[in-house]
Amino acid sequence: MKHYSYEEWQLYVKDELSEDRRDELESHLYTCNQCLEVYIRAVTANETSLPAFLEDDDFTNRVMEMVPFTNKNVNNVEIVSPVPVTDSTFKDVEMVNSVPGTQSDTARKPLYQQAGFHYLLAAAATLLLMFSGAFQSLATYAGSLEKPMIQEKKPRPSVTEGVINKTFAWMDSLEKKEAIKK
Template sequence: MKHYDELEWIFYKEKILPEQKLEKMEEHLYECDDCMDTFLSLIDNKEINGAEEIIPLNFTSSVVDNVQRTKYKIMTNKQKSNMTFKNIFGYYVAVAAVAIILTWGGFFSNLVDTLPQVANSAVNKEKLNVPNIVFNMSEKIVNKTSNFINEFQFLNGKEELK
């Protein structure tokens, strides 16, 4: 799971990110308690006072009234288990049929024979001996910096002797 840092949550809060990114981050908040804690820590008193001005005083009672007025139907366990059994049985029949067809066609035996060949051809032996460009670049920078410091110290040493 990719976590977002505090700066990204600040951008999210200020809504200065693209709409698609905002939606993705909002979905992430539903799944990740760590990021939710980070986001909630960014909310200050100014925003809380602003929310108190927007939300009406009877908000809680109106929500409770709406929930109580909502009608719902309770499913019995018998109905639920029958539907689940029918679905599971259908899936097992479908999987068994596919497995039988693939076995008769020789798919699994061909797969066992072909898979090692594919794995060997996928490994590119040329890339295994390629030097690490980033490491070489950083090594060159360190060496040039070290040479520069040594030359600078050497020149300062000559000036002090004069």
């Protein structure tokens, strides 16, 4: 693997290379940790020549001025504004105290629409079914379904096996007859 010199990385940091050469060095950075360390040294050495950010607030304000104006949605009211809408735009607007999903909003709901009521109802139904034996009967029924409904048929014996079985049965009957005569 070919490694690049410190001077080449300094040229890269100062943006003094051709586009093809820059692409070559960038793709090499993805695969070579050694050159990455040299590149980091070149960046720290040229740190003073890099552009510095102005104050954070000033930078943010400049960026926000470049953002196109869009429709803002405040308190479920769509605002179409030809001027930028900022935090100070609504400083004199009285905000509504109720936000959907807060405690004051759920206090207004009827009891049967609250989540706690549904949990209690489910727990009560579970206890009722458990103590009444409904779950036990379901378990018994499920156990009976596991048994095979159709019994497997034994394969039919071949003709040879049938002849042999009849021969042995005939011989057994002859032995019984002779045992009775004696």
